[in-house]
Amino acid sequence: MAWFQRAVQIFQPNRLDRELSDEMRFHLQMREQENIGEGMSPAEAQEDAMKTFGNFSQKQEQAREADTLPWLETLWQDLRYGFRTLARQPGFTAVVILTLAIGIGANVAIFSVLDAVLLRPLPYSDPGRIVMIWHIPPQNTRLGSDFFPWGENQVCEFSSARTLEHLAAFKNASFNLTGGETIERVDGLLANAELLPILGVQPALGRYFNAEEGRPGAGHVVVLSDAVCGRTELFYVRFGQAQRRC
Amino acid sequence: MSPNTVLQGTIDLLVLKVLSRASLHGYGIAGQIKRISQEELRVEEGSLYPALHRMEQSGWIASEWRPAENGRKARYYRMTAKGRKKLAEQEERWGRVSRAIARVLRIA
Numbered sequence: 001m002a003w004f005q006r007a008v009q010i011f012q013p014n015r016l017d018r019e020l021s022d023e024m025r026f027h028l029q030m031r032e033q034e035n036i037g038e039g040m041s042p043a044e045a046q047e048d049a050m051k052t053f054g055n056f057s058q059k060q061e062q063a064r065e066a067d068t069l070p071w072l073e074t075l076w077q078d079l080r081y082g083f084r085t086l087a088r089q090p091g092f093t094a095v096v097i098l099t100l101a102i103g104i105g106a107n108v109a110i111f112s113v114l115d116a117v118l119l120r121p122l123p124y125s126d127p128g129r130i131v132m133i134w135h136i137p138p139q140n141t142r143l144g145s146d147f148f149p150w151g152e153n154q155v156c157e158f159s160s161a162r163t164l165e166h167l168a169a170f171k172n173a174s175f176n177l178t179g180g181e182t183i184e185r186v187d188g189l190l191a192n193a194e195l196l197p198i199l200g201v202q203p204a205l206g207r208y209f210n211a212e213e214g215r216p217g218a219g220h221v222v223v224l225s226d227a228v229c230g231r232t233e234l235f236y237v238r239f240g241q242a243q244r245r246c
Numbered sequence: 247m248s249p250n251t252v253l254q255g256t257i258d259l260l261v262l263k264v265l266s267r268a269s270l271h272g273y274g275i276a277g278q279i280k281r282i283s284q285e286e287l288r289v290e291e292g293s294l295y296p297a298l299h300r301m302e303q304s305g306w307i308a309s310e311w312r313p314a315e316n317g318r319k320a321r322y323y324r325m326t327a328k329g330r331k332k333l334a335e336q337e338e339r340w341g342r343v344s345r346a347i348a349r350v351l352r353i354a
């Protein structure tokens with residue numbers, strides 16, 4: 001608590017100074033009275049009192065330092081001085097604040113992206129062992145311009161490669177959803193049976209399709225996503241699930 | 247030793263000793279030290295105040311404002327339990343040091 005008191009004293013400088021000088025002046029006056037009682041003239045009495053007391057303002061300063069935290073007091077004074085200076089130059093202050101705000105904002109934005117893209121692991125089991133095979137055609141140097149340009153036979157070859165434990169393929173696709181009151185176009189993926197097991201995730205309801213159903217010519221099996229919030233959600237709107245809050 | 251200097255560090259001991267008998271204001275403490283030491287130990291009176299405030303912050307003494315004998319308000323100091331312990335400690339240390347010095351002076 002003593003530390004707290006000493007810190008608080010800094011914010012009541014006038015009270016502290018008044019108390020200190022009252023206390024020390026009381027001393028001087030007592031000494032003067034005693035001196036006069038011993039037969040000195042008032043002027044002599046005052047001079048002697050001051051001499052035996054020592055340097056008044058120095059002692060006051062030292063006592064003050066004991067009552068406060070000098071470093072905190074200096075810090076507080078510097079802060080106030082800084083704010084006063086800034087207040088006198090509003091244009092400069094505005095530029096500084098703007099610069100800081102933009103700088104901090106840009107840093108936060110960049111870090112958020114970096115954190116999501118690079119630092120935080122992907123939300124899959126064992127993400128360090130998942131690789132994505134890209135194909136860059138010679139005439140087009142844009143990465144991912146063509147996701148998986150290989151045919152079925154080549155996929156089988158990839159599957160037998162020992163470097164990879166499993167191989168999943170997927171492809172962006174759009175579908176027309178009919179049979180309801182309206183016809184809707186929905187975005188989706190064509191994927192093979194390996195995809196979700198490799199990522200280590202399972203549908204929340206029901207099951208993912210198996211290798212048998214993934215074979216060419218087998219029946220269509222669909223997994224509905226509820227992950228895209230803020231868009232028309234097939235799962236809820238068309239298939240009657242209770243709406244989940246985003 | 248000039249009568250105006252007190253060995254560094256002994257001011258705490260003297261103040262605590264004086265306050266162990268009665269609570270006093272700074273002027274009273276200075277007077278007591280002067281009287282009891284028969285003017286041998288005289289503190290530069292102003293130096294008492296930084297010391298008093300430091301000791302108060304350390305919790306050895308506590309203070310309150312109340313009217314003095316002449317009716318003016320003065321800051322009175324009294325010793326705390328913590329101060330009493332400190333006094334015992336310092337008295338013991340002072341005794342040891344002064345006995346040691348006396349021995350050295352006798353022998354050397």
